[in-house]
Amino acid sequence: GCGGEQTPPNQTAGALTDEQLRTAAQLRDEMLASNVAWEVVEDLTTEVGARMPGTPSDAKGVEWMEQRFRDLGFDKVTLEPVEYPLWERHHEMANVVAPFEQPLAITALGGSVGTNGVLVAPVVYFATIDDLQAAADEEVAGKIVFINKRMEKTIDGSGYGPVVAGRSGGAKVAGAKGAVAVLIRSVGTDSDRFAHTGMMRYDEDIPKIPAAALSNPDADQVERLLQRGALTVSIDISAGFTGTYTGHNVIAEVTGSRWPEEVIVIGGHLDSWDLGTGALDDGAGVAVTTAAAHRLLSEDARPGRTIRMVAFANEEQGLIGAYAYAAAHETEIAQHFLGSESDFGAGRVWRYDTNVSEALLPSFEQIFPILEPLGIERGGLESGGGPDIIPLQQLGIPVVRLSQDGTDYFDYHHTANDTLDKIDPEALNQNVAAWITLVYLASHIPAEGN
Amino acid sequence: GCGGEQTPPNQTAGALTDEQLRTAAQLRDEMLASNVAWEVVEDLTTEVGARMPGTPSDAKGVEWMEQRFRDLGFDKVTLEPVEYPLWERHHEMANVVAPFEQPLAITALGGSVGTNGVLVAPVVYFATIDDLQAAADEEVAGKIVFINKRMEKTIDGSGYGPVVAGRSGGAKVAGAKGAVAVLIRSVGTDSDRFAHTGMMRYDEDIPKIPAAALSNPDADQVERLLQRGALTVSIDISAGFTGTYTGHNVIAEVTGSRWPEEVIVIGGHLDSWDLGTGALDDGAGVAVTTAAAHRLLSEDARPGRTIRMVAFANEEQGLIGAYAYAAAHETEIAQHFLGSESDFGAGRVWRYDTNVSEALLPSFEQIFPILEPLGIERGGLESGGGPDIIPLQQLGIPVVRLSQDGTDYFDYHHTANDTLDKIDPEALNQNVAAWITLVYLASHIPAEGN
Ligand SMILES: [Zn+2]
Ligand SMILES: [Zn+2]
Numbered sequence A, B: 001g002c003g004g005e006q007t008p009p010n011q012t013a014g015a016l017t018d019e020q021l022r023t024a025a026q027l028r029d030e031m032l033a034s035n036v037a038w039e040v041v042e043d044l045t046t047e048v049g050a051r052m053p054g055t056p057s058d059a060k061g062v063e064w065m066e067q068r069f070r071d072l073g074f075d076k077v078t079l080e081p082v083e084y085p086l087w088e089r090h091h092e093m094a095n096v097v098a099p100f101e102q103p104l105a106i107t108a109l110g111g112s113v114g115t116n117g118v119l120v121a122p123v124v125y126f127a128t129i130d131d132l133q134a135a136a137d138e139e140v141a142g143k144i145v146f147i148n149k150r151m152e153k154t155i156d157g158s159g160y161g162p163v164v165a166g167r168s169g170g171a172k173v174a175g176a177k178g179a180v181a182v183l184i185r186s187v188g189t190d191s192d193r194f195a196h197t198g199m200m201r202y203d204e205d206i207p208k209i210p211a212a213a214l215s216n217p218d219a220d221q222v223e224r225l226l227q228r229g230a231l232t233v234s235i236d237i238s239a240g241f242t243g244t245y246t247g248h249n250v251i252a253e254v255t256g257s258r259w260p261e262e263v264i265v266i267g268g269h270l271d272s273w274d275l276g277t278g279a280l281d282d283g284a285g286v287a288v289t290t291a292a293a294h295r296l297l298s299e300d301a302r303p304g305r306t307i308r309m310v311a312f313a314n315e316e317q318g319l320i321g322a323y324a325y326a327a328a329h330e331t332e333i334a335q336h337f338l339g340s341e342s343d344f345g346a347g348r349v350w351r352y353d354t355n356v357s358e359a360l361l362p363s364f365e366q367i368f369p370i371l372e373p374l375g376i377e378r379g380g381l382e383s384g385g386g387p388d389i390i391p392l393q394q395l396g397i398p399v400v401r402l403s404q405d406g407t408d409y410f411d412y413h414h415t416a417n418d419t420l421d422k423i424d425p426e427a428l429n430q431n432v433a434a435w436i437t438l439v440y441l442a443s444h445i446p447a448e449g450n
């Protein structure tokens, strides 16, 4: 300590009792040996598989999740509608046409238009989207733009943001300069021949050109081919928006024993991309938070506030379920005590980050020593709460984050390779242990008005 | 030493001179910094890509190899015809039809017939081909046989043999019992969603049923689905033999300075499967042996015997180029002093194995101390020489093997993921250093009659 504290931190500074802290520690240790999270993610990825928004599998996922919540005995299970534009992927192919004919492994980016048959054009190289932005129109017009920026591997996924700009915005910048298509190096840290999909956007006043990602080995190949001179590539993509779809947020509650009208929102997103089975993204997050919430149904572990477990619809295409949740619960926003999502794979929780009021902070500090034995560090005070918590955080709701080790997450993220075998059951349960600690204790923090 | 030797091993026991040993050590060290092998495998995989026997890329590969041998200044470059049945892959798809509809990642095995449209049938599980063999016909008839045996990861690839029996023979055993198709767990040690292809065989008197491999994650999925009850799968494969093709062994020589009529055969196979770019299998082997042979063209490194570098045709579908070579050179078999191939990826050489006459062994022992500084152990005396050396070894030709670390080889073997990025340039040059040591010294061993 730095001296000068007026009160020992574990007692009067916060307001959680020693008994509550002891119960949390017991629940934590117990959950390290639980099967619930594994069963949820195994069953979801086996019995449903991929769950791309708007597909028949998305609907099956909703049905499956509702049934599982009922089977697990939650106090209340509800479905809330979420409407969004339906994007469909039909097929995608690319080939080097000249000088060295060969196939290239690509995937259309989410939201991309198709090519209307086979498009053949020369390729023009850019190291980054900034280089593309700086290029003259005549360098780009009539060509396929290739953006080659590589993602760096880090524990916290900080390599994602700088590269994802090329994925989401490449078609806008290239389209404005007259390009006919954009190919990006996959936003991923692996060297496997899987292309990484993910969302991209158009501006209404700029021509919409098809956008796809090359696997990292194929991006290497294109780089080598361009070093050998002019390169012509063919692309054949059939994809596009075809209408409107109504999916659902699936919600399960554990009614609070002390302040049932106050809510802690936890969860993950139920949707995934179509290429893998959505095990890491985000079957794991749904499974971990479901398992923690489920344990709190028992009399010996009842939460103070209501725990609202949300399996969000359509996170992938723009947090659409999350915004729908915030809109549907607009009138009860003030009753939301806390929000936190698990959506960063299945790696161990390594850091506890918070973003709560000064008044509440001492209590949230009391939680840390119970998390610490799980190998968790204390992080910062300006945390986000996870993608689907953004709309709530924008409305002023306190958030925390149990930050996961994402070192390998972007090896698999948004690829066919996001499958159950990538989840380590021990790390998964370490997550459940951290979540039950957080959720149980946060639910019992006395706050102004309680 | 164990005492009792009559002669110091480096002099009279063998017959290589100190000067030859010193030259080999210099060449070895020099090749650790060479670019030739990397350039060969980079250019081959970039400018040709996959080289499946009988495809247009196979022909391009032959043309490319001949030109590269000429550009590298070999003393003699020749093409020798190799005729074989042409197998074509058109498409392959599989889906779980019931109870949980979803796609499965498969690849048709080499040699497989197609399904003639979409085949739909229940799946029956066997842990091994032996279990399948032991099963009653009525358990199997009308069903898709799934063989689930997993390959173990080892440095020497010893896990391959026990599992590959299911790949090569599964369709025969299943077909004889009335199965409609066979799906095997991929013969591979990875957990990536790539299916591993490879050759399979039919018997003429047994019904030919389609055979495909599931990626390891998809085999896990099928295993889990079967644990949940009856499983129906659809398979749609278009593939088959369509005629006869004439490819070529591409041969380059370094004429021997002392006994030019005697030959040391080295090389790798130029063909690959169609899924990747054949970087590890066997672009690396071709590159390493080409680089070593190329260095011996210089006056300061001239070999005693002729070094015959063979880029073999169609190894993958049954050592067809290798048997063609043996047949074409039948009359000069006695002039073959030694044979050795590099065909186990691009991992470091870790062991030196021999299979030579007792008379020659002391000289081959002299080579070992020059290899040892590369981190190479002395192996056994009953070595093979590599797949394409089998026909020569059957004719009694001495062989040696520079055994490579294959721990990761079967992560990529025969998949789309066999691409240049899997090669470590440093390990590649360690191979070249070992090869030049072996080849230079073996070429100078005096033998009976010299
Ligand atoms: Zn996610
Ligand atoms: Zn995602």
Ligand SMILES: [Zn+2]
Pocket (backbone or CB within 6 Å): B269, B281, B282, B315, B343, B344
């Ligand atoms: Zn091979």
Ligand SMILES: [Zn+2]
Pocket (backbone or CB within 6 Å): B281, B316, B414
């Ligand atoms: Zn092979």
